[in-house]
Amino acid sequence: MVxxxxxxxxxxxxxxxxxxxGGEAAEQLEHRHLxxxxxxxxxxxxxxxxxxxxxxARQAHxxxxxxxxxxxxxxxxxxxxxRVLRLLAGHGIFExxxxxxxxxxxxxxxxxxxxxxxxxxxxxxxxSSFFYSPFKEILYSVRTGLSAREKVHGMGGWEFxxxxxxxxxxxxxxxxxxxxxxxxxxAAAYDFGAWGSLMDVGGGNGMLLATxxxxxxxxxxxxxxxxxxxxxxxxxx
Numbered sequence: 189m190v191x192x193x194x195x196x197x198x199x200x201x202x203x204x205x206x207x208x209x210g211g212e213a214a215e216q217l218e219h220r221h222l223x224x225x226x227x228x229x230x231x232x233x234x235x236x237x238x239x240x241x242x243x244x245a246r247q248a249h250x251x252x253x254x255x256x257x258x259x260x261x262x263x264x265x266x267x268x269x270x271r272v273l274r275l276l277a278g279h280g281i282f283e284x285x286x287x288x289x290x291x292x293x294x295x296x297x298x299x300x301x302x303x304x305x306x307x308x309x310x311x312x313x314x315x316s317s318f319f320y321s322p323f324k325e326i327l328y329s330v331r332t333g334l335s336a337r338e339k340v341h342g343m344g345g346w347e348f349x350x351x352x353x354x355x356x357x358x359x360x361x362x363x364x365x366x367x368x369x370x371x372x373x374x375a376a377a378y379d380f381g382a383w384g385s386l387m388d389v390g391g392g393n394g395m396l397l398a399t400x401x402x403x404x405x406x407x408x409x410x411x412x413x414x415x416x417x418x419x420x421x422x423x424x425x
Contacts, residue, residue, distance in 0.1 A: 219294050220305055220369065252283075252291035306365065313362030317341075318348060318355045350416055360420060363392045371399030380404045387412055393421040 255273065259266035270288055277284045281295045292300075298307045313319055318337075322329075325336035341348045349356040374396065380386055381404040388397040394411040401409045411421065 216305070220298055220307065252285045252289050255288045255290065258290070305368070307369070309358070309361035309365040313358050316355055316358050318345065318352075318359060346414065350414075356420070360393055364395045367392075367395035367399065371396050372403075375400045375403035380407055384408060385410060389413075392417060 255266050255270040258273075259269045262269070273282055273290050274284065276282050276296070277290065277293075279295075280293055281299070282290045283293045285291045297303060298305060299311065300306055301308045318341075321340045322336040325339050328334070328339055329336040335344070337345050337348070343351070349359055380400050385408040386397070386400065387410040388394065389412045391397050391411045391413055394409075397409045397411055401407055411418065413421070
């Protein structure tokens, strides 16, 4: 529930920011909102496919391609891939330009890894073991009030990420993508420059803090997180 509320706040902030921009930039922002909305609505049924879909989009800059060609590149089942792509095309993500042939749409553009404003990392994260697996035990949480993630993984979320570097990398990339998504709107929505310093507690690799500092050059920023997270932040910077 907290995550859902945060998502709504982020989207509201972008809607307010969108009023201040126009033309092509506003249209691109709207497209990214649509991708994010579809991702949220489909998360319970499509999370396990998110990694593959994001990778297909990354590889598919030369689209349109047939599902046979895509399945061969991705080493997946052609029939299953075709059904997934048709589902997404029905929501405007990818276009079926000919029978069993798909091209990128304005929405699937943001599933690529090599474009500004990419949301691919968020999709990959939604299909990760860290994020998706606990949903299989959601009734356990509802019945007991205890953490489904601890039941599934045998430990808390932050400990799990510390012990699983690949999952931590996926998490960091997703948080970076979402911070890039909402950062300009957050920086514009509040007069952070009225303060002398700003601390981002649990700020990960500092992307959101950096965006705010760029918008308010006189502000001093402090990034606070667990030691291993700060170490990853130094490496990524």
